[in-house]
Amino acid sequence: MTGTKAIVLEEHCKSNGLSYCRFDYRGHGLSSPETFLEMTLSDWICDAETILLDVLLKDHSQVVLIGSSMGAWIAIHLALRYPDKIAGIVGIAPAVDFTQKVLYEKATDEQKNDWLSKGIAYFPSKYESNPYPITWRFIQDCKEKWQLLDSATLSNRIPNRCPVHLFHGQCDNDIPWMTSLELAERFSTSTVMLTLIKDGDHRLSRPQDIQQISAALMAFYNVSKRLESGPSLL
Structure with missing residues (x-):
């Protein structure tokens, strides 16, 4: 949550009078770094759900979710779980199904x-000097419970109700930009934008980049305000 x-x-958000919330998942950043290897995507979706229900929705009827990389994957699942509470998703380089498509297959x-x-296996990181530890529990948890693009249970559709704006760099060497194109499809x-x-x-x-993301956020907020449901942000 200390990222740029x-x-x-x-x-x-502060300069525009919007509520805002940011947090670290367990095992990330300032939140219990010693537990990282014990966590799976199920745990991190639970963390996000707790923030949504126990913090944001205490004061707001709807929220706009902003997620980057794995956070965008989690945001989509929250929107599917609480369709009436999510006013929109801003997804930045969404790493949907990356555990299977990027980690395991490569x-x-x-x-x-x-x-x-x-x-456990270790993967080189472009962002840190030490290799990145990935547990088999994490890989299996994602494959069995949280895949979106390869899930037959969704009948080839992701049944979200809220509008979505995705951003993806075409020089992204971690998550192919075609992932966002497939998501949009x-x-x-019907309200999906892909930049x-x-x-x-x-x-x-x-x-x-952040200027464009901020503009998308304000567009969602303005729509929500007209509907009398000014959102907090996750």
Whole structure:
């Protein structure tokens, strides 16, 4: 929650009189770093759900969800679970199904053997000096419970009700921008916008990127305000 986008968006919301909430999932940032290897996507969706129900919806009838990478994947699941409470989703480089499509399918034989024998494999990180630990529990949890694009249970549609605005950099070397294109095609709602930023990377943290994200946020807020349901932000 101390990332560039989170901080700048908070400043933007304060200057426009909007409520705003940011938090770290368990095992991330300032939140219990020692528990990271014990967590799965189920746990992090539970964290987001707790913030939504016990914090945001105490004072607001609807919220706009802003999620980056894995956070966008989680935001979509919250919108599916609470369709009447979500006024819109701003998804930044959504890492939907990345555990299967990016991690498992591109893992080396050594990494797959480590998963089977040790329950954990390590992946090089472009953002940190130490390799990134990924547990087999995390991979299995995502595959069994949370896949969206490969899920037959959704009848080839993601049955969301709220409007969505996705942003994806076409120079994203972590999550292919075609993921956002497929998401846009699969959403049930007719109100879906996809902004491709030709020279943008995965983080989309440059001032010009955040300016576009802020504009999308304000568009959702203005619509919600006309409906008398000014949102908080997650």
